[in-house]
Amino acid sequence: MNRSEISISPSLLASDFSKAGEEIASISESGCNHVHLDVMDGIFVPNITFGPKFIKDLKKESDLIFDTHLMIDRPERMIADFIDAGSDIITVHAEATDHLERCLSMIREAGVNAGVAINPGTPVSMLEAVLDEIDYVLVMTVNPGWGGQKFIPSTLKKIRELDMRRAEEGYSYQIEVDGGINSETIKLIYDAGATLAVMGTAFFREENRREYISNLLESL
Ligand code: DX5
Ligand code: ZN
Numbered sequence: 001m002n003r004s005e006i007s008i009s010p011s012l013l014a015s016d017f018s019k020a021g022e023e024i025a026s027i028s029e030s031g032c033n034h035v036h037l038d039v040m041d042g043i044f045v046p047n048i049t050f051g052p053k054f055i056k057d058l059k060k061e062s063d064l065i066f067d068t069h070l071m072i073d074r075p076e077r078m079i080a081d082f083i084d085a086g087s088d089i090i091t092v093h094a095e096a097t098d099h100l101e102r103c104l105s106m107i108r109e110a111g112v113n114a115g116v117a118i119n120p121g122t123p124v125s126m127l128e129a130v131l132d133e134i135d136y137v138l139v140m141t142v143n144p145g146w147g148g149q150k151f152i153p154s155t156l157k158k159i160r161e162l163d164m165r166r167a168e169e170g171y172s173y174q175i176e177v178d179g180g181i182n183s184e185t186i187k188l189i190y191d192a193g194a195t196l197a198v199m200g201t202a203f204f205r206e207e208n209r210r211e212y213i214s215n216l217l218e219s220l
Pocket of ligand 1: 011013014036038069142143144145146147148149178179180181198199200201202
């Protein structure tokens with residue numbers, strides 16, 4: 001299949017936070033243009049990570065595209081802080097808010113790219129009302145909360161559905177895929193139509209990240 005390009009967004013979650021500056025520099029050195037930042041609040045998901053200050057401090061050190069994934073309850077309460085922190089993309093979960101459209105307007109009016117994420121058990125139909133006003137759909141291929149989990153294959157049909165609808169109905173969203181992506185599963189999501197692949201564990205366990213990424217992209 002002749003597909004368009006796919007980019008990798010390494011997830012800082014799998015890195016050593018005590019060396020966050022060096023870890024983010026290693027993403028730039030690998031040739032990737034994005035960094036994926038997993039914000040967890042202990043309510044929408046059981047785990048807790050970091051907030052806007054951490055992102056703002058890192059942004060001073062890096063030219064990467066900051067891809068902020070908000071796994072937080074009622075994200076409308078904090079969107080302004082993540083805009084102020086320097087996020088280039090802000091993704092909220094469809095399951096986390098009763099005010100999805102308001103969230104997207106807040107993000108887009110600030111000139112930031114807006115994404116909506118759906119958990120493995122959430123259908124694409126949940127996005128129906130907003131498909132024409134989002135820059136990214138993020139398909140979760142694990143249940144959110146931790147890195148290092150196993151890819152859930154039943155999510156592939158949602159990627160295909162989003163890819164088909166994009167072509168047939170003229171939407172312009174990118175399809176981002178997050179969870180359990182490695183050198184095997186990336187082939188599956190690429191063929192299904194993904195354009196941005198989040199990669200945590202598989203990226204940070206590599207010694208030579210530049211070589212790993214270039215071989216990976218070449219293998220597709
Ligand atoms: C999971 C996060 C992911 C995670 C992916 O809740 O949204 O971004 O960091 O990590 P891996 O690639 O290890 O599955
Ligand atoms: Zn994520």
